[in-house]
Amino acid sequence: MKKLLLTDDSNMGRRMVKKAIKDIFSDDIELIEAQNGQEALQAYKDNSPHICFMDLTMPVMDGYEATKLITEFDKDAKVIIVSADIQSGAFEKTKQNGALAFIKKPIDVENLKSTLKNLGLIS
Numbered sequence: 031m032k033k034l035l036l037t038d039d040s041n042m043g044r045r046m047v048k049k050a051i052k053d054i055f056s057d058d059i060e061l062i063e064a065q066n067g068q069e070a071l072q073a074y075k076d077n078s079p080h081i082c083f084m085d086l087t088m089p090v091m092d093g094y095e096a097t098k099l100i101t102e103f104d105k106d107a108k109v110i111i112v113s114a115d116i117q118s119g120a121f122e123k124t125k126q127n128g129a130l131a132f133i134k135k136p137i138d139v140e141n142l143k144s145t146l147k148n149l150g151l152i153s
């Protein structure tokens with residue numbers, strides 16, 4: 031059973047990521063949801079999820095800051111950014127903050143799957 035943390039301020043965004051996650055992991059997961067970076071940080075501390083899927087643009091605390099604080103809290107945290115923000119520099123900035131990969135919205139399930147495979151997060 032894998033614990034996954036899904037953080038996105040939009041219902042539609044969470045639904046989209048959830049669908050992709052269910053396609054990839056089948057039902058053998060516990061999904062924890064957060065609606066901003068601050069909730070994500072708290073949920074990370076409370077649950078120690080295996081993988082975090084993180085939106086970037088969110089109120090209260092954005093995904094850049096949350097990724098930074100989560101990976102400072104746990105240097106082995108696995109944070110995957112899922113964002114429509116394709117501004118140049120967005121990926122580099124999240125990488126500097128500790129994210130492992132950047133997946134563009136709308137999600138291509140095969141791309142997400144191969145990214146997770148390459149990171150050794152799924153077999």
Ligand SMILES: [Mg+2]
Nearest residue numbers: 039085087088
């Ligand atoms: Mg957002």
